[in-house]
Amino acid sequence: MNVTAPTDHVDVIVIGAGFAGITAARDLHEQGYSVLVLEGRDRLGGRTWYREFPGTSTCVEYGGTWFSTAWMTSLAREIARYGIEVVDQPSPQSFLWATGDDRRTHAPIPAGEFGVAEKTIVALHEAMRRTPGGGLDADEDYRDIDVACSDWAPIRDLPAASRDFAYGWAAMYGGCDPADVSVLHYTRMLAEFGNNVTALYDGLAQKFAHGTRSLIEAMAEPIADHIRLSTTVRRVIDTGGLVRVCCDDTVLTADRVICTIPINVLNNVEFEPALPENVSAAASFGHKCMSIKAWARTRNVPDGLFGLAWPAAIQWVSNEYPLDDGTSLVVGFGYDEAELDATDVDSVAAALRHYAPDAEVLAVDTHDWTADPFSAGAWSIWGPGWVVDGHADAFTAPHGRVHFAGSDVAVRWPGWIAGAIDSGTQVAAEVRSTLRRIS
Numbered sequence: 264m265n266v267t268a269p270t271d272h273v274d275v276i277v278i279g280a281g282f283a284g285i286t287a288a289r290d291l292h293e294q295g296y297s298v299l300v301l302e303g304r305d306r307l308g309g310r311t312w313y314r315e316f317p318g319t320s321t322c323v324e325y326g327g328t329w330f331s332t333a334w335m336t337s338l339a340r341e342i343a344r345y346g347i348e349v350v351d352q353p354s355p356q357s358f359l360w361a362t363g364d365d366r367r368t369h370a371p372i373p374a375g376e377f378g379v380a381e382k383t384i385v386a387l388h389e390a391m392r393r394t395p396g397g398g399l400d401a402d403e404d405y406r407d408i409d410v411a412c413s414d415w416a417p418i419r420d421l422p423a424a425s426r427d428f429a430y431g432w433a434a435m436y437g438g439c440d441p442a443d444v445s446v447l448h449y450t451r452m453l454a455e456f457g458n459n460v461t462a463l464y465d466g467l468a469q470k471f472a473h474g475t476r477s478l479i480e481a482m483a484e485p486i487a488d489h490i491r492l493s494t495t496v497r498r499v500i501d502t503g504g505l506v507r508v509c510c511d512d513t514v515l516t517a518d519r520v521i522c523t524i525p526i527n528v529l530n531n532v533e534f535e536p537a538l539p540e541n542v543s544a545a546a547s548f549g550h551k552c553m554s555i556k557a558w559a560r561t562r563n564v565p566d567g568l569f570g571l572a573w574p575a576a577i578q579w580v581s582n583e584y585p586l587d588d589g590t591s592l593v594v595g596f597g598y599d600e601a602e603l604d605a606t607d608v609d610s611v612a613a614a615l616r617h618y619a620p621d622a623e624v625l626a627v628d629t630h631d632w633t634a635d636p637f638s639a640g641a642w643s644i645w646g647p648g649w650v651v652d653g654h655a656d657a658f659t660a661p662h663g664r665v666h667f668a669g670s671d672v673a674v675r676w677p678g679w680i681a682g683a684i685d686s687g688t689q690v691a692a693e694v695r696s697t698l699r700r701i702s
């Protein structure tokens with residue numbers, strides 16, 4: 264690699280063409296700065312990917328999908344700006360709540376457990392109030408709630424069905440075992456939804472009528488000539504005067520770099536000077552969201568079925584798209600590849616029969632975000648200790664001329680598409696404040 268012969272110079276190089284990178288690059292371009300987006304994959308969108316389910320003409324989301332414009336104002340703003348069509352998530356026509364060996368189709372937990380479950384809801388609300396509006400309070404001691412969901416007494420000590428119901432939601436939203444996700448991760452998120460436990464359900468209120476692609480392509484359109492796909496960044500060198508960004512066969516320079524690389528793969532890139540210890544420690548801590556989003560073309564799954572189960576190979580299931588031939592496309596979320604092989608018809612069929620005993624699976628498809636070298640995981644979640652060990656603050660300050668952004672490190676809506684957009688907007692403003700305006 265030739266690091267002494269830069270081929271190009273721009274004001275800002277943005278690493279990553281997901282929602283964070285495209286938002287930041289678009290904003291800076293509009294404000295008159297020269298930008299270049301370097302993206303390792305051969306497509307835009309990062310951890311969103313809308314494409315056809317094989318053998319059908321129906322496109323589905325393999326990554327990020329749902330949102331709520333009522334709460335996620337940065338995303339709502341972009342949707343309105345480009346006139347992107349969104350649809351409401353249809354109301355389920357039937358429910359299946361499976362905990363232990365029990366199946367319920369009406370109340371999610373047994374009526375006899377309502378009273379004790381209410382105490383847990385109160386405890387959740389008390390925790391939510393400690394992150395007003397979803398923000399962390401520097402003066403607050405979070406040690407009692409920055410703990411694993413499975414270690415937190417108000418959940419752990421519930422009667423079995425209610426505890427398993429809570430674990431099912433924790434596993435689905437965490438894409439991991441409830442032992443690997445912090446209570447604080449959820450209570451902060453629910454606070455951002457206006458202190459609302461039912462946001463676990465209501466937050467998935469809408470999706471794009473024509474996929475996430477419809478929005479990111481609209482946002483990227485003005486900077487299309489400034490995006491290089493299939494260009495993986497290997498090394499970032501801050502010389503003190505400018506930044507050299509080294510890819511496989513080229514070196515580019517910029518006054519500033521915005522790095523939106525997912526935290527689970529950040530340490531794959533070499534930084535000179537080396538990343539501060541707190542940043543590389545946070546990246547090593549990473550997140551444990553290894554969600555497996557399994558799509559299946561099925562028969563005999565009830566129309567509009569929505570289900571949640573624990574323990575189960577698939578913790579959350581939704582019958583999303585009825586097709587003309589009487590089959591339907593069903594999506595399920597699991598996290599344990601020992602329990603669920605989303606590329607295998609029999610494995611997915613066995614998992615779906617937990618919800619629909621007569622389910623037949625004709626075809627399956629998925630994207631393995633955990634094996635993907637550009638993500639090494641799905642969406643970001645806070646593992647136990649993320650906040651009290653100081654990782655949540657690690658990415659707020661720039662490292663010399665390198666600024667960090669992305670939904671993994673977002674202050675608002677971390678882990679969501681909205682968080683990526685919010686973080687992209689903020690980092691563009693931060694970088695702008697450090698650069699001389701050129702037009």
Ligand SMILES: Cc1cc2nc3c(=O)[nH]c(=O)nc-3n(C[C@H](O)[C@H](O)[C@H](O)COP(=O)(O)OP(=O)(O)OC[C@H]3O[C@@H](n4cnc5c(N)ncnc54)[C@H](O)[C@@H]3O)c2cc1C
Nearest residue numbers: 279281282283303309310327328329496637669670680683
């Ligand atoms: C299965 C799944 C389901 C999800 N469901 C939802 C949902 O329903 N609602 C929701 O709001 N969110 C959801 N999310 C999360 C959401 O998709 C992400 O939080 C968001 O898209 C991340 O955007 P980003 O720009 O921060 O990161 P990314 O989209 O990951 O973008 C970072 C980019 O950097 C690139 N990159 C990485 N390393 C390099 C390198 N060395 N050189 C060059 N480029 C590099 C990557 O290829 C990528 O394109 C889901 C995610 C997954 C995976």
